């Protein structure tokens with residue numbers, strides 16, 4: 001029997017490829033039963049969650065019957081202080097993905113277009129297409145956003161430009177100067193969503209200066225997350241920083257209790273866990289370098305990354321190599337859906353995890 005209601009879904013949704021998360025460890029164990037599993041597939045923090053956040057969660061069971069603070073006031077205050085903005089310039093999301101989606105819902109519909117790079121983070125396309133919006137994809141140059149040419153691709157109906165910096169899955173970054181020039185050359189009526197999920201891992205000197213951008217431009221929404229360097233991906237907290245007026249709009253369409261109680265408490269603690277952040281950044285920095293060298297010594301071509309992952313390719317079929325590695329207990333990510341069918345993306349793990357991956361990769365070559 002054909003389901004008539006499906007003919008009424010928004011245009012664009014039928015053609016969508018759903019987001020493909022990394023394979024969960026339990027699933028890989030159940031299917032292949034390898035001696036050991038190393039998950040390097042979802043850009044998670046190999047050092048685990050902030051110990052301060054973990055400690056805060058132990059005694060909270062008694063309050064689970066209460067709704068969380070729907071406005072997440074304390075959390076917003078802490079983030080505002082961290083980012084040197086006012087509290088009403090912060091919107092809390094159920095992961096930064098929710099902030100991206102709120103922006104899409106506020107600005108996009110079937111009469112609009114959304115602009116992004118080819119090989120940009122997959123969620124931009126999914127949420128834009130789900131709103132019925134047309135997608136404009138700009139080719140990258142050397143796996144980097146070609147920000148200079150964005151102005152030439154923008155249309156009268158373009159309502160959002162999405163930029164991940166660094167971008168996932170390429171790991172490449174764009175300088176503050178190049179980003180500012182792009183902002184100066186596009187209409188101020190177009191919202192630019194600047195996704196800084198991997199902000200803390202960047203070591204390049206000419207990187208984004210958030211407060212300068214917020215002072216200079218009203219048409220910018222910056223997103224950040226606690227899923228990466230703070231290691232709290234499962235709690236789902238991200239945030240947006242923008243003008244007070246734009247935050248008010250996004251708050252109007254946000255679900256009232258989108259940030260749960262446990263997550264709010266843990267994230268507040270994680271903000272102050274400077275030691276965990278420092279350790280995580282240092283580990284990523286040294287291991288990113290070491291892993292890239294090891295990959296290159298095996299003949300792989302790596303894309304220079306500023307994130308906590310590396311996209312690489314070799315003389316193998318990437319989907320087959322992904323499966324072979326998984327059978328050995330190493331979970332990486334194939335990125336064919338990003339139009340990079342020859343590449344795999346590996347998250348930077350702890351030294352022993354990276355060694356395990358490299359050993360198995362070299363055996364399989």
Ligand SMILES: Cc1ncc(COP(=O)(O)O)c(C=O)c1O
Nearest residue numbers: 095096097164168197225227238
């Ligand atoms: C570029 C980028 N933005 C946003 C996200 C979403 O992060 P979250 O919703 O966990 O905050 C990710 C997750 O991998 C990402 O890679």
